[in-house]
Amino acid sequence: MSDARTSSSTEFGEGDRSRPAIARADGALLFDTTGRRYVDLGATHGVGNLGAAHPEVARAIRDQAGQLLVLGSGYANPVRTAFLDRLLGLLPPSFSRVFLSNSGTEAVEAAIKIARSATGRPKIVAARRGFHGRTLGALSATWRRELREPFEPLVPEFVHVAYNDASALAGAVDERTALLLLEPVQGEGGVHVGTPEYLRAARDACDRRGALLGFDEVQTGLGRTGRMFAFEHSGVVPDLLMLAKSLAGGVPIGATVTSSEVEGRFRGSHRSTFGGNPLACAAGLAALEVLTRERLPERAERLGRQAAPILAGLPADRVREVRGLGLMWGIELRDRAAPVLAALEARGYLAIPAGATVVRLLPPLVIAEEDWLGGLSALGEAIAHG
Numbered sequence: 001m002s003d004a005r006t007s008s009s010t011e012f013g014e015g016d017r018s019r020p021a022i023a024r025a026d027g028a029l030l031f032d033t034t035g036r037r038y039v040d041l042g043a044t045h046g047v048g049n050l051g052a053a054h055p056e057v058a059r060a061i062r063d064q065a066g067q068l069l070v071l072g073s074g075y076a077n078p079v080r081t082a083f084l085d086r087l088l089g090l091l092p093p094s095f096s097r098v099f100l101s102n103s104g105t106e107a108v109e110a111a112i113k114i115a116r117s118a119t120g121r122p123k124i125v126a127a128r129r130g131f132h133g134r135t136l137g138a139l140s141a142t143w144r145r146e147l148r149e150p151f152e153p154l155v156p157e158f159v160h161v162a163y164n165d166a167s168a169l170a171g172a173v174d175e176r177t178a179l180l181l182l183e184p185v186q187g188e189g190g191v192h193v194g195t196p197e198y199l200r201a202a203r204d205a206c207d208r209r210g211a212l213l214g215f216d217e218v219q220t221g222l223g224r225t226g227r228m229f230a231f232e233h234s235g236v237v238p239d240l241l242m243l244a245k246s247l248a249g250g251v252p253i254g255a256t257v258t259s260s261e262v263e264g265r266f267r268g269s270h271r272s273t274f275g276g277n278p279l280a281c282a283a284g285l286a287a288l289e290v291l292t293r294e295r296l297p298e299r300a301e302r303l304g305r306q307a308a309p310i311l312a313g314l315p316a317d318r319v320r321e322v323r324g325l326g327l328m329w330g331i332e333l334r335d336r337a338a339p340v341l342a343a344l345e346a347r348g349y350l351a352i353p354a355g356a357t358v359v360r361l362l363p364p365l366v367i368a369e370e371d372w373l374g375g376l377s378a379l380g381e382a383i384a385h386g
């Protein structure tokens with residue numbers, strides 16, 4: 001446990017006081033308390049698809065704050081209704097029901113509970129290297145041993161299979177399986193792109209065994225991978241879709257989206273006091289408006305296509321593999337990522353890790369083209385010269 005007044009420990013997310021103190025954002029730029037400018041290449045792990053202070057989102061929050069901040073989920077609310085309609089309008093028609101919460105972890109917890117209750121089955125199949133959050137249910141689906149071990153025993157009946165291995169699914173998804181939970185692109189695990197064949201095999205395995213397929217798009221959703229939702233790359237539509245991070249333009253939110261058919265089989269109760277509050281819904285409505293009007297998924301795809309050959313040209317003696325699509329890239333180094341991230345920071349670019357050896361680029365989708373290209377060239381320099 002750290003003392004926030006003296007320590008720079010980040011275990012409780014209090015912020016490392018030895019690093020720049022960020023005070024303000026403008027598009028994909030961040031400014032510290034001394035006024036120094038940084039290009040954001042991490043977007044708070046994908047929250048800031050619109051940057052960290054989009055003016056339309058800020059205006060919607062201000063307007064809504066003056067009208068109605070909170071409201072129990074038992075009442076209807078025009079902003080919530082408009083937000084839900086807008087979200088469902090972006091999704092295939094099979095999706096018609098949304099459980100709103102306040103984080104990605106909660107969106108996953110809801111999916112686990114809905115799947116167990118709707119199928120009457122206990123087993124959850126997830127993938128190695130997967131990340132789904134840190135509460136006990138979501139953590140049980142998360143793979144990394146060091147995240148799990150201090151909190152064991154976790155929730156029973158969770159198993160993990162190799163990612164992108166269709167043959168592993170056939171054995172694991174059985175008549176006791178409630179949910180197969182996958183990220184279409186694994187984010188925290190190092191940016192591994194699920195192949196369309198694998199995701200189709202996942203759909204197939206669930207259909208054959210009567211299990212539900214859940215896609216955790218907390219990080220990949222809302223334009224990040226060059227499509228509005230990453231599942232569009234494969235055309236595989238899940239039964240449960242989890243969204244959070246950028247959904248409300250930076251305001252805490254989580255959403256678990258499903259069909260009326262699945263919701264109709266759900267028994268029991270699952271609620272959240274703050275879930276669906278008008279403030280988050282107003283921010284979400286504004287964020288979805290900007291995302292669609294400015295065609296940001298297409299922009300992500302274009303900037304990603306620009307990046308691919310540049311990243312492929314990084315020196316092979318330092319770089320083991322480059323993976324990604326849209327504005328979601330993992331550069332797996334032969335050595336540790338931390339020195340490269342520090343060298344990038346010294347040059348004014350703030351990227352993030354994904355495990356010990358992967359530099360992850362997850363910039364706001366609104367990043368200026370020159371800042372994106374500048375970041376890619378700074379990465380090349382940081383890798384070559386430190």
Ligand SMILES: Cc1ncc(COP(=O)(O)O)c(C=O)c1O
Binds near residue numbers: 108183216245
């Ligand atoms: C794929 C995925 N699922 C779930 C989560 C958990 O989201 P939150 O931190 O909002 O609880 C994350 C967070 O990084 C994530 O990347």
